[in-house]
Amino acid sequence: MDMLGSFKLWLKHDSSTLAKTCHNCIRKLMQFSFPVIPFVHAFMLKFHLFITHLFASFLRIVYWTPLFKSRLITKTNNLYLYSGMPLVLGHLTIEMGDNCRVSGISTLSGRSMNGQPSRLVIGNNVDINWQNNIAVGGSVIIEDNVRLAGRVFLAGYPGHPIDAQERAAGLPDHASQVGDIILKRDVWLATGVSVMAGVTIGEGTIVAAGSIVTTDLPSGVLAGGTPAKVIKSL
Template identity: 55%
Template sequence: MLDALKVRLKNSDSSFGRATFAILKSIRSFEIPVIKPFHGLIYHLHLLITGFAGSLCRILYWTPLFKSRLANTPGKLYLYSGMPLLLGPLKITMGDHCRLSGHTTISGRTSSTIKPQLNIGNNVGISWQNEIFVGDRIEIGNNVRLAVKVRLVGYPGHPVEPAARARGEAESDDQVGNIIIEDDVWLAAGVTVMGGVTIGAGTIVATGSVVTRDLPPGVLAGGIPARVIKSLDLPAENKNG
């Protein structure tokens, strides 16, 4: 009703209608003057209150709930911005000193004959809006960094054949692949890693890349599909995995 009135006033040919619409628009756009010392104090008070409340929720609620879904009990887990969305059957192990955004989705393949397993090493950082789709197994090594909006796609969720998709059937076994991310790998923002891929220790994958085949250790890779751009000057133990 209000939307219809708004449209009539906006398209009105009468001066009264146009004037009424202008008045309502100015009311909608009304702003109070900003008093920087006062509103700056309110802003910092807002940060203090919300930060304290968020810390309480993280310590007393989100972290214990998330740890209850793990197969082990990691130490020094820093879980922020809520709790990840966990879908399907999953066995998850996690090392110590990890940082994990609550804006992360972790999904296990429901049509698998075995329980999909996600193993995360020590000192791993998983940033916000990551999506981890575990077909059979995904291994994330120590000191790995997954930047924002990284996707690990161990299974596609749908079959290739159109009629099978229309019937709502699951993907076939040959569409599923393990993903192995070795120690010290950095996947930059928006990287997608497909099933059946191993990324060698110390390798960096550039923003927006799609990794469809194995990458060796100690290189910078990028592109769609990702290819080796250059070798990185890394200590020998990193290059050897």
């Protein structure tokens, strides 16, 4: 063990007065912060936020958004891409409409379907928020005006087979485990919702936070739970 590591162990575990005194002094030094100077630090904060926002906007306009648009197979207008660029994995084509807002802290992945790419179709005026994971097995269709809150998971394919020996051998999932997902117009999935393969959610339906949708949901309802059930009509 190096000298620094030995010193840290001595500080933490030695019961002597010297070790305790040194430990307390070091903790006070680590917790020290410069006193707040009214007006000065308030101005510095505003300046810091202005500069970071300006730099983030510059990157979004001239770097992240053009890069992501080059990945699409359709032309999209008024795309607002924030917090970087989504991670795109696998064999996937992406079609996107106009006036969409997409978090860069999201993952879009596709499963190869007999050598052909999976297909992600995003309509007009769609929100895809932070930490969304859209796994496309076949196709995922997100129609106009859909809202996906944070940490939504569209699980079009699992990525691994059910059989443990096949998983250990690194074999891919089976076609029977894969299914399309369709979110009709005006659907709203709240925070933490998961939608399983083969599910269609009807127009205008809202799914409550933390729900897992395993079967189709009709139009115009509020649904929730694990698995998600219809709670009431809207």
